[in-house]
Amino acid sequence: MQIDAIRSRPIYPGLAIAPLARRHIFALEGEGAGALLDIAGSLTPAVLGRSQILYVARGSLGVGHHGALQTLGAAFWAAPTVQPLLGRLDVELSRSHMGTRLYLAGTEGFIGQAMQVAAAHGIDPASVITEHRGSLARRVQCVHCKGVTEGVTASPFVCSHCGLSLFVRDHYSRRLGAFQGVNIDAEEPGAVPPPEELYL
Amino acid sequence: MKGDLQMRVTALHDEAAGIRRVRLEPVDGGALPAFSGGAHVVVAMQDGGVTRRNPYSLCCDPDDRTGYEIAVARAATSRGGSAFIHERLAVGDVLVVGAPTNLFSPDWRAKKHIMVAGGIGITPFVAMMAQFARAGLAFELHYAVRSRAAAAFAGVLQDRYGPRVKIYAADEGARLPLAALVENQPLGTHLYTCGPERLMGAVLDTARNAGWPEQALHSEHFMAPPPGDPFTVTLAESGREVAVGPDQSLLEALEAAGVNPRYLCRGGVCGECATKVVEFRGTILHADHFLTPEERAESRTIMICMSRFSGDRLVLNL
Ligand code: FES
Numbered sequence: 001m002q003i004d005a006i007r008s009r010p011i012y013p014g015l016a017i018a019p020l021a022r023r024h025i026f027a028l029e030g031e032g033a034g035a036l037l038d039i040a041g042s043l044t045p046a047v048l049g050r051s052q053i054l055y056v057a058r059g060s061l062g063v064g065h066h067g068a069l070q071t072l073g074a075a076f077w078a079a080p081t082v083q084p085l086l087g088r089l090d091v092e093l094s095r096s097h098m099g100t101r102l103y104l105a106g107t108e109g110f111i112g113q114a115m116q117v118a119a120a121h122g123i124d125p126a127s128v129i130t131e132h133r134g135s136l137a138r139r140v141q142c143v144h145c146k147g148v149t150e151g152v153t154a155s156p157f158v159c160s161h162c163g164l165s166l167f168v169r170d171h172y173s174r175r176l177g178a179f180q181g182v183n184i185d186a187e188e189p190g191a192v193p194p195p196e197e198l199y200l
Numbered sequence: 201m202k203g204d205l206q207m208r209v210t211a212l213h214d215e216a217a218g219i220r221r222v223r224l225e226p227v228d229g230g231a232l233p234a235f236s237g238g239a240h241v242v243v244a245m246q247d248g249g250v251t252r253r254n255p256y257s258l259c260c261d262p263d264d265r266t267g268y269e270i271a272v273a274r275a276a277t278s279r280g281g282s283a284f285i286h287e288r289l290a291v292g293d294v295l296v297v298g299a300p301t302n303l304f305s306p307d308w309r310a311k312k313h314i315m316v317a318g319g320i321g322i323t324p325f326v327a328m329m330a331q332f333a334r335a336g337l338a339f340e341l342h343y344a345v346r347s348r349a350a351a352a353f354a355g356v357l358q359d360r361y362g363p364r365v366k367i368y369a370a371d372e373g374a375r376l377p378l379a380a381l382v383e384n385q386p387l388g389t390h391l392y393t394c395g396p397e398r399l400m401g402a403v404l405d406t407a408r409n410a411g412w413p414e415q416a417l418h419s420e421h422f423m424a425p426p427p428g429d430p431f432t433v434t435l436a437e438s439g440r441e442v443a444v445g446p447d448q449s450l451l452e453a454l455e456a457a458g459v460n461p462r463y464l465c466r467g468g469v470c471g472e473c474a475t476k477v478v479e480f481r482g483t484i485l486h487a488d489h490f491l492t493p494e495e496r497a498e499s500r501t502i503m504i505c506m507s508r509f510s511g512d513r514l515v516l517n518l
Pocket residue numbers: 462463464465466467468469470471472473474488490503504505506
């Protein structure tokens with residue numbers, strides 16, 4: 001699903017249940033629902049009984065998964081957008097204890113943001129079980145105005161905050177959960193190459 | 201080795217029955233290299249004709265840069281180091297001490313630190329707790345001992361940290377409540393254990409069975425090289441043969457012969473002394489914690505600080 005040539009970029013090995021965990025929290029975005037549904041056959045009632053699913057259907061492709069996730073039999077909650085999902089995840093984690101494992105599936109931008117919520121609770125990123133699903137769209141932070149633009153599929157693109165034309169660098173910051181965008185026409189304003197759709 | 205320090209023994213103190221604390225200060229004065237809780241140093245000692253280099257955890261406050269302290273248990277079957285420290289070391293003696301190395305660092309991102317010590321395994325935690333307390337971090341120490349008389353540092357730790365220190369004396373019938381310890385701990389708790397292998401195994405298994413991820417589990421193995429039958433090793437570069445005595449590790453025998461292989465832990469955990477096996481007829485007796493079962497079976501690598509050999513030819517890439 002993605003090019004693994006970027007060293008700063010995390011790898012997402014795929015969802016698999018940690019069999020000894022006391023509790024499982026799944027935070028899923030859009031196509032990320034498929035990552036859990038694909039392993040549904042291996043989820044025992046005991047595991048589901050100790051599971052909580054937080055879901056946000058982002059983008060047209062994610063719409064159809066509410067029903068399938070709900071029928072799994074785990075506690076289910078659907079968020080209208082990503083921000084409330086992250087807020088709810090924060091609350092769930094603050095009530096959790098060691099023995100709770102976190103699973104994240106969806107776009108890289110979503111995984112990166114949810115990972116930051118987890119890190120604030122002292123969860124080691126390497127202990128979070130992740131799967132990349134859906135668009136390769138990037139979350140990009142403008143190095144000039146620090147504004148973050150979501151869902152960037154082309155480079156260069158126009159920063160949604162300061163309006164500069166930004167080239168998307170292949171440098172991923174785990175701390176920000178975002179790639180870097182650098183102004184491309186600083187020398188010669190207006191000399192911007194046509195955008196290429198690189199991250200669909 | 202580079203970074204070796206000449207240090208003078210400035211105090212010897214019996215912390216508990218059979219446990220001696222040694223304070224070492226640099227012969228030349230000046231501030232010592234910094235270290236953090238969990239670090240160890242390798243101390244060289246003359247034991248008859250043999251130079252022993254044993255690793256010991258530093259058990260002093262890392263903020264004190266004027267001296268290092270170690271605590272050594274008198275081992276039932278001493279391989280030299282322990283008997284030397286208990287019977288022959290005197291105030292004023294000078295020892296060669298390697299620079300501190302840390303293979304048991306606390307995870308500073310943790311929300312809480314739980315330490316489980318058995319016996320002399322208390323030493324790294326003495327230094328860690330000084331740092332945790334100063335940084336205002338949440339921590340607990342659970343310390344299993346044979347008896348209170350054998351519990352080194354128990355009094356001073358209880359004085360310093362109060363109810364955060366719990367002691368379980370076997371002769372009073374107290375046991376570590378392992379299952380309860382790993383229950384209901386806040387997310388972001390890290391667990392550290394040091395002591396006898398059986399205790400560490402039980403601690404780690406209990407946490408794993410309660411769903412703790414590996415990233416939150418830390419252990420420090422204190423292992424001395426096992427004795428065994430003598431054997432001979434051949435060095436591929438020079439064709440030289442070196443005899444390894446029954447009570448000497450391969451690494452010690454090589455050092456005595458003037459070969460100085462790399463090492464850090466001398467206890468089979470760090471991987472630094474991994475040495476390529478060029479050829480062997482016989483069995484490599486792997487005794488480390490580093491190689492995977494597959495690597496052991498292949499025997500293309502040997503950890504010379506711990507492992508021995510039985511057979512008629514062993515050639516190492518040295
Ligand atoms: S010196 Fe660490 S494994 Fe041998």
